[in-house]
Amino acid sequence: MNDFKFISYIPTPNDEYGMLGIAKVLAYGKIELRYKHVKTKDGNGSFFCPANYSTKDANGEKKYISCFLIDSRADEEIMQDIIRNGVHQFLSQKNSQQAQQPQQLVMPNIHLHRPAGPTSMSEVNENEQVPF
16 A cells, blocks of 8 residues: 555745745545645755644743654655655646646656554654643
């Protein structure tokens, strides 16, 4: 069974907070996850992250915490790879089509298999608190 499937990418060029877009992925054939595509603080790069909330640590500094976690470092790496590859293909298609003539964009179906082996909660930070 394919554990992850890239669904789509929606650019958000007019976002006032610097978000570049939203990537959607189907996980385990049942769960649709949305990852934000955001610029790095210095503006020289970008990264993908799940929805998150902000809180303050003991020193009063702002801290961002993901609203969901994938309980496997290997699965999270696969998820990040599938998102990067899917968005890269989407943007490449978009750029090549703009150079020619406008057409409907077809989203690639990218599938990656989860590596064999057990997963565990040992990689999850025990100090993280749920906001509700």
